[in-house]
Amino acid sequence: MRTAGGARTMLTAVRVVTWNVNSIRARQGRVLAWLTRHRPDVVLLQETKCTDALFASEGYTDTYEALGYEVAYHGRDHWNGVAILSRVGLTDVARGFPGTNRPPYDEARVIAATCGGLRVWSVYAPNGRELDDPHYLYKLVWFERLRGAIAADRSGTPTLLAGDLNVAPTDADIYDPARWRRRTHASPPERAAVEALIDLGLVDVTRVAHPHHPDRPGRGPFTWWSYRPGQFAADRGLRIDLALVDARVASSVRDVWIDRDERAAGVASDHAPVVVDLSLPAADRAPGRG
DNA sequence: ATGACCTGTGTAACAGGA
Numbered sequence: 001m002r003t004a005g006g007a008r009t010m011l012t013a014v015r016v017v018t019w020n021v022n023s024i025r026a027r028q029g030r031v032l033a034w035l036t037r038h039r040p041d042v043v044l045l046q047e048t049k050c051t052d053a054l055f056a057s058e059g060y061t062d063t064y065e066a067l068g069y070e071v072a073y074h075g076r077d078h079w080n081g082v083a084i085l086s087r088v089g090l091t092d093v094a095r096g097f098p099g100t101n102r103p104p105y106d107e108a109r110v111i112a113a114t115c116g117g118l119r120v121w122s123v124y125a126p127n128g129r130e131l132d133d134p135h136y137l138y139k140l141v142w143f144e145r146l147r148g149a150i151a152a153d154r155s156g157t158p159t160l161l162a163g164d165l166n167v168a169p170t171d172a173d174i175y176d177p178a179r180w181r182r183r184t185h186a187s188p189p190e191r192a193a194v195e196a197l198i199d200l201g202l203v204d205v206t207r208v209a210h211p212h213h214p215d216r217p218g219r220g221p222f223t224w225w226s227y228r229p230g231q232f233a234a235d236r237g238l239r240i241d242l243a244l245v246d247a248r249v250a251s252s253v254r255d256v257w258i259d260r261d262e263r264a265a266g267v268a269s270d271h272a273p274v275v276v277d278l279s280l281p282a283a284d285r286a287p288g289r290g
Numbered sequence: 291a292t293g294a295c296c297t298g299t300g301t302a303a304c305a306g307g308a
Contacts (some may be wrong), residue, residue: 022307023297049298049306079300127307155307166308185308226308227295238308270296270308 010282011255014088014116018044018162018241020124020224020271024060024081025050027269034262034273035067041088042115044122046164047050047269048081049074055083074111081108082124082163088116097145098152104138105145112153117280118249123163128184136184139166143193151198161202162243164224164271167194169204172218173239185240194242202244205276209256222256224271232263242272252278 017040021027024045035043048055055061055073059134064071070090075081084090094112097105104126112121123146126139150161167190171177180186198204206221213220213235222237231237243256263272 026297047297129306129308179306183308224308229294231295240308267296 004041006130008286011279012282014042014118014280015040016042016044016118016120016160016162016276016278017242017273018046018122018164018243018276020046020241020269020275021163022047022049022269022271024048024055024083026267028059028063030262030265030267030269032063032067034259035064035069035085038259038275040275041086042118042120043069043083043085044120044162045083045085046081046122046124048070048075048083049078050081051075051077055081056236072111073114074106074108076106076254079107080124082111082122084113084115084120085110085123086113086115086120092155097149105142107141110146110149112149114155114157117157119157119159120152121150121163123157123161123165125164125166127166128190131184131187132184139184140193143190143197147193147196147200150197158248159202159220159246160243160276161197161245162241162274162276164240165194165242166240167191168238168240169194169242172212173222174235175219175222175238180238185238189209197244202246203250205243205245205250205253206239206256206258206274208250208255210258223258225263225275225286227270241275243272243276245276249278252280254279 006081066086069085072093073083074095128139129135223241225232259273
């Protein structure tokens with residue numbers, strides 16, 4: 001716990017991480033090691049690739065609880081799947097979108113909760129596959145529904161939306177923009193969909209904290225690298241894992257960092273954790289944390 | 291130029307990823 005110098009306002013460090021783990025079963029060892037090493041307060045997971053039943057079973061929820069976390073999850077089958085772990089309180093959980101969710105909108109891609117004075121959303125956008133694939137149109141409508149859900153949220157709580165948005169917002173977020181010009185993740189409608197989210201009053205905090213890759217002016221930093229040989233080593237990646245926060249949260253951001261060391265490890269996810277370190281007014285936080 | 295890999299599933303090729 002820290003106090004601000006002049007302002008006498010009690011501030012508390014809150015670490016939030018978003019991480020597409022590409023299967024919680026395949027990644028559980030790495031996830032537990034990461035939690036132990038970095039002690040995040042709020043963990044937004046995507047692509048857990050497991051059912052609620054498996055997440056509730058021995059070795060997952062009980063293990064996180066033993067580390068001090070409350071747990072909320074949303075998974076229907078062996079695809080997609082999102083979850084939130086929090087050791088600063090976890091209430092008002094919402095799964096999926098408001099209203100009817102006929103297939104494919106019943107896929108487990110969204111979970112929200114209130115944690116430590118933040119309304120956090122863990123989201124996993126559809127991939128899109130190809131520009132002429134029906135899945136691409138689904139992706140665009142899915143973003144409209146996400147925008148509607150954020151706009152309709154009446155919690156009044158400062159908002160932090162993070163996850164795998166499967167869109168590189170600008171050409172600077174792609175190692176080789178020309179190569180991706182006619183592919184999903186870079187198309188103008190997808191970028192417009194992310195811009196529409198941001199237009200709700202959100203800030204892409206990674207871009208603010210890291211205007212450029214330290215070694216590649218005008219490029220990166222990235223959060224995803226293909227598993228194919230040489231891609232990570234050559235830093236041929238995309239920035240598709242984003243953290244979008246409203247103005248109240250933006251003013252509390254102390255640091256944003258991408259854990260490339262985790263991506264470099266053996267049996268790693270193809271996505272790196274993206275960490276947002278905040279200093280929140282203590283009054284905004286849920287009571288009960290020792 | 292293209293593909294290379296990883297995870298899950300009816301454990302053998304596939305679907306899906308990005």
